[in-house]
Amino acid sequence: MAALKQMKQTLRRELKKRLAGMSETERKRQSECITQKLIKHPKYEASRRISVYLSMTEEVNTLGILQHIFDSNKVCFVPQYIGNNMDMLKLNSMQDYDALPKTKWNIKQPTDSDNREEALSTGGLDMIIIPGLGFTRDGKRLGRGKGYYDNYQSRCVDHSPSKPYTIALAFQEQICDDIPVSDHDVNIDEVLVGDMDITG
Helix, strand or coil, rough: HHHHHHHHHHHHHHHHHHHHHCCCHHHHHHHHHHHHHCCHHHHHHHHHEEECCCCCCCCCCCHHHHHHHHHCCEEEEEEECCEEEEEEEEEHHHHHHHHEEEEECECCCCHHHCCCHHHCCCCCCCCEEEEEECCCCCCCCCCCCHHHHHHHHHHHHHHCCCCCCEEEECCCCHHHCCCCCCCCCCCEEEEEEECCCCCC
């Protein structure tokens, strides 16, 4: 177990280096490409209740996805992290998003006292759009080490007859040949990757 933890930490450092080396232009280009892939995806089109992470600077930007969810009259849920627990709470509009405060990690999220609809208590989710540091094309994922999304997917299975479809969004720089995983790590159904810059 200690060896696995060490392997993950080493890979996290390598991936953070790769992400830090990306230009803002390239992050924007790949984010737009991935957004287009997602909104044309049959599983996305068929999903009504969708949870999406609120992106940090070095992640695939999800603002365009948020906007599309509202424009398509789908129901949007976003993460709220409290201690070791993550819930998915309803977000009502882009104005609602703009008004969210930022955490110490510089991520927007509903406050602890915000009384919002929680996805699992009101019908579950059709799709979860998942962040991460690294991915393999066949669905292995390396997160930031807290296990939030692995634990949440287990809760989804307990609360609902069908598991939400999971899609990860990844820059080319985040794709790995392999990722060390344990029994607790949950694979992603599909990984959408930004296209290579053919001019580069």
